[in-house]
Amino acid sequence: MPFMLDEFLPYRLNVAATLISRRFAALHQEETGLSIPEWRVMAHLANEGQVSIRDIHARVNLDKSIVSRAAARLEQAGHLRKSGHMQDRRLISLELTPKGQDLMQRLGEIADAFQARLHAELGPEAERFETMLEQLITNAARGNDTAA
Amino acid sequence: MPFMLDEFLPYRLNVAATLISRRFAALHQEETGLSIPEWRVMAHLANEGQVSIRDIHARVNLDKSIVSRAAARLEQAGHLRKSGHMQDRRLISLELTPKGQDLMQRLGEIADAFQARLHAELGPEAERFETMLEQLITNAARGNDTAA
DNA sequence: ATATTCCCGTTGCAACCGCAACCGCTCTTT
């Protein structure tokens, strides 16, 4: 049994992730033009209100620098506004502009529809799937590496 | 319900994929130094023998150019050998060198062990999980986009 | 046989990623 690449879980996860992301991108890309990092920043802002870069970095699995640059692009595009934090002047408060809120409103619907579609395709066991995915993430998150 | 990013399947798939890939990389990186594309090319060669670039491209979800460059690096490192195809001189035959075979031998063991470990962490339903993952992939593969 | 079309692999290029260095600000220590 020489080892089969396409039965290898990491490989399949990667393939699934890129394909699904492409599908999703195809649904909103033309309307929004957002990249994946930009989309994540927007989505996080949409239900957190005022947030700093480091918060996003900690929450959505993106490097500081990526969040920083995504935010710069989004500000440039008029989707969010940066403002200084007054207690701690190192921090920067990010906040959606009305324009950004509108966009996310629309995008949220697209995302929800897509999510529903995926669930439908997965059938009744979609919930199980999500749970196990969660399992994988948390296991990997706290370095399950050297331990045995 | 403002839309929760971390219940969004594409997002979670992406996070899971990158984390798992990181875990796997940590296990073999130091020994092999292979990047993900390189690893895929090697793995495919390991159980296909002589293959052309386009075959790999079609099988392992990588752009032509990426396969081409990965192959160049691997040849440079002495893991594979390129040779011209004689029927069709457009094609290039890639083949593992003995050194490359040794590496894949070793790497296959690491991969199998990791796979086993993941299955253990997922518990008895790992099979179900794999099946549904497959489902997602095939659904996405043949453009499930515009079809309402 | 020649021209047109198509295919394979490589390369150019612009964008992006990840990491580390950096600068300014805050907190702690003394």
Add this chain to the structure above:
DNA sequence: AAAGAGCGGTTGCGGTTGCAACGGGAATAT
């Protein structure tokens, strides 16, 4: 209060990605 350590965000840089264009080779049509 001054110095040092620590934190937050940006920027520089090497390497990678993805796409489109290219050049050589094969296949088809006339």
